[in-house]
Amino acid sequence: MRRIPRSDPSPHFLPAETGKPYRFPSAPVKKLGLLLVLLLSWSLLLRAEAASVLLGIDVLERMRFAPLTGKRVGLITNQASVDSAGRPTRLALKHAPGVRLVALFAPEHGISGDIRAGRHVSFHRDPLTGLPVYPLYGDTRRPTAAMLAGLDALVFELQDIGCRSYTYISTMIEAMDAAGEFGIPFFVLDRPNPLGGRRIEGPLVHPPWESFVGRIPVPYVHGMTAGEIARMANQRGWVSHPCTLRVIPMEGWRRDMVWEDTDLPWIRTSPNIPWATSPLYYVVTGFLGDLGADSGVGWTTAPFQYVAGRDLDAFSLAQEINRIGYTGVQALPVGGEHGGAAVRLEISPRTSVNLTALGIYLASRANQASHPSLLRTASANGKEMLCKLYGNSSILTILTRHQSVGAIAAQWHASEQAFAQARRPYLLYGEAQAIPREIHYPRARPVYPRARPVSQEDQ
Incomplete structure (x- = not known):
């Protein structure tokens, strides 16, 4: 925690306005001030607790990773895939008891998010975990049979930005299709839509113009989370081979929330998306x-x-x-x-x-x-x-x-309204999704405390 510099406590300090010696407050005044500080701190704590959002990975951690226990897991991830304390999801799964994380998959921009838009991602070893990183934005944009060989589960956890042309949802759709074809259960660890869940804007994609920047027939701004889109895509035929799908939903996220309401840090999702706005x-x-x-x-x-x-x-x-x-x-x-x-x-x-x-x-x-x-x-x-x-x-x-x-x-009003109705059965979050008080879920401890290098255990 950042320390606030202390002011000069000397009783001989002379305020410029009066020229009189400063006198410390009397005991009753100090008690009243302390009480006010405690009340303010308590109100701020309640406000922060009410606004807190638990990500899908946070919920999975609280479940002690039970849905993945005993499985060989592949994870679609990048540098923005972290829990609420900033711990990379790939580290959380690697160290999870009973879970065998054996392969990583990188979307456009790579696992570190520093490759320019449109550039191919190459196969390499992840320096953080030592695991192989298979590219899903290179010679293929769909996991192959060889990439998926031996997996018992494929997990998707990427931070999307809520716009159809951003390719992470297309990566998810292709991965769901491959998982369905090869009989591998598919998990989505859900994350917020930074534009919120109410904004629906723009035209739908006409079939002749479907592409990796417009893979599914949703408006340009769809107001859905990755988990919600996965549910809709799996049931409406947007995936050629429907998969066995399980979404680990967030807790505390509401449709009226934009990113600044979530009490979560923003991590650059790609080179040109550096800020939450x-x-x-x-x-x-x-x-x-x-x-x-x-x-x-x-x-x-x-x-x-x-x-x-x-x-x-x-x-x-x-x-x-x-x-x-x-x-x-x-x-x-x-x-x-x-x-x-x-x-x-x-x-x-x-x-x-x-x-x-x-x-x-x-x-x-x-x-x-x-x-x-x-x-x-x-x-x-x-x-x-x-x-x-x-x-x-x-x-x-x-x-x-x-x-x-x-x-x-x-021009788009009719199609926007139709989409708003069509998506309803697949929504996971309403206007009020408070975290149950009885849970008292503690935020995970940061993997990298300040002023401490990465330990060998974390590498």
């Missing part, structure tokens, strides 16, 4: 890169939080956004890359604006501000990726129109 901005500006515009990736400490492009008047665009008057949305003109100008976005996670529609609106403004337009100069691969991200080719027309955010969002 990064998923929010990813939704808004994720279309810009393939269009040929700039979202701040590669030259700022806040990737996806900027809008810049050829011939774009950042000052006018910032004024335009601010005049719309969306609560929780502000735009600031700032310096961009190579001396250019950009718009920096400041967005509250609780804003009611349709983030996906705002993103399409900004992409269309960047496209139309450029001469020639960005779409005219975009590569064939860039246009194809835009269609895959959006879910169909109509985005190529939408980007040429000057539509309001509301008009763009209205």
Whole structure:
């Protein structure tokens, strides 16, 4: 715990305002102050306890890993897969009594989360556990028979960001399909959706445009956890070979929670998702890169939080956004890359604006501000990726129109409502999911105490 420096206790300290010697408070005053401090501490403790979320891995630890006892386990994981105390899940399972963790599987960005988007992940040995790491974003994106040989269980625990185009859910779907084909039970250790469980936005994926950035027919922002999507996918035919599925749910998570409500630390999920708010901005500006515009990736400490492009008047665009008057949305003109100008976005996670529609609106403004337009100069691969991200080719027309955010969002309203109804049977969490008081679950001890190197036992 960080120590707070003590002030000078000398009774000869003279306050500048009075010039009179400082006198310590009388005993009754000190008692009253102590009581107030205790009351404040107690109220803060109750508030923290009420807001605490137990992850699926925390619940599994509390169960003494009983569902996996006696099994040879493979784990789909990366650096953000940790329990509430920050202990890597792969260490927790390796040291779990009765559990034999024998193989690790890495998604896009690798097990350390430092490989750039789209780059292949290679087979290697994990320096933390010494176990083999099979890549699920390389020559294959689906576990092979050889990778799964000898496993009694396949466990998925990746921190998703709540947006369809982020590939971790696609990795889960492919792994579920392989588990179903080879008769291996599949476990999901559930984690929060950082965008919350209420936000449903954007179009569905049309079958011709299904890809690894749009593997299943959910809206661009789906408002579900990985465990909930797994349940829905397994029962609605999104998995070719349905598997024997068990989700270890969280406790204490509610649908109205964004990440800052969870009392959990955020760990970078990939190179350009460094902050708990990064998923929010990813939704808004994720279309810009393939269009040929700039979202701040590669030259700022806040990737996806900027809008810049050829011939774009950042000052006018910032004024335009601010005049719309969306609560929780502000735009600031700032310096961009190579001396250019950009718009920096400041967005509250609780804003009611349709983030996906705002993103399409900004992409269309960047496209139309450029001469020639960005779409005219975009590569064939860039246009194809835009269609895959959006879910169909109509985005190529939408980007040429000057539509309001509301008009763009209205196009998806019917499908969003239909999806909200369709997902209901598979939801695991309601609006009030408090942790039962009688449990008194202690947070796991951190594996790496401060100022102590990694021990041989942890390696």
